[in-house]
Amino acid sequence: MDNLRELLEPIAAWFRSLGIPEPIVHWGHPLMMGIVVFVMGSFVGFAGWRGRIVADKDVAVENLISHRTLAPWMFGFMAAGYTGGLLSLVMQQQPILKSPHFWTGSIVLLLLLVNGALAFFGFGKDKGTLRTVHAYLGSTALCLMFLHAVLGLRLGLAI
Template sequence: MSILNASAALRMNFMSPPLLPPSPTFSKIHSNTLATTRITTRRTLVISPSFAMKKETSEPLDKVEEEMEEPRETLLYSFTPLPLFFMAALPGAGAVRSLFGPFVELIKSWNLPGWLVHWGHPGNMAVVLFAMGGYGTYLGFRIRFSDDVEEKAMAKDLHPKLLAGMFFFFALGATGGITALLTSDKPIFESPHAVTGLTGLALLTLQTTLPALFENNPGLRNVHGILGSGIMTLFLVHAALGLQLGLSF
């Protein structure tokens, strides 16, 4: 009987499966580990490019901020004729008055007609402005835009001569204007007519130096043309102010 019990026990041992560790626990731990690893891997793939993008986009912004923070200096060039009005308060006005004194007394002693003394300077300057200056300006435009070789050669020869003559007669005519004002006991430097006249002569001096620089800098031809047109416009304003001044006394 005991032998039968032992054999039955042996048979049961052979038929039963071997003991294994609890699979649900291992499977749960293993799945959690895999999930954690997968999540970690995904975070690395997603987060890492964002850091790279942030680094790439932050560098230009830093450069822009640095450029915006750099101090910049802006120079504004402007011209105002107001400082020329102070010439009347300087000793130069008195010096000019003293220098012209003997000549003014000589003119008064000639007993010339009042209209000639009063309007002689404006009449002469109008001829110089419209005849020499106007035609000289026209020739300057023909130099730039004419297709006729002979006409262009003639304009190149006559244009500088006419404008040089205009500069000479304007400078000489300024003495006539001062004399006309002094014979009428008027101030000589306070009027806008005097300011525009002195400014125009200064610009004409600059204008005459530009042609010597054309060979090394051809772009100055455009500056010469624009400046010349501006000077002629200024002298037209100067003439209108002179007419207004002449009618004021």
């Protein structure tokens, strides 16, 4: 824990030196990540499932293209937001590893990384099974994102 804080402290100190108003330091991460999770995450999940289950082939292809295009961007925003959340905690001199919010965020990123790797490598030889694993793993990550948001709101109100 101390190593992570020590690693991030110089960066957090630089951000503190900018004089960023406390409400932005405190609520900036939750606001931005809320948008990513609830808007982008919901759309990516919806498009992926719609691409799997809709009967109209053209609509299915359109949704799968949207899913395939936006999912990597969502992961990138979430990874950046994860880093921003860690820095926000260090800037506010709060513990990092003691929070369930930290752990759910870490698990979400890991699930999304595994899910992205499945898709990136073309689902291997057993495309049907691995596509199903991909769909359910992504849905699990999305549900965990919602829990993560609740835990984050609870954390934000506590500090």
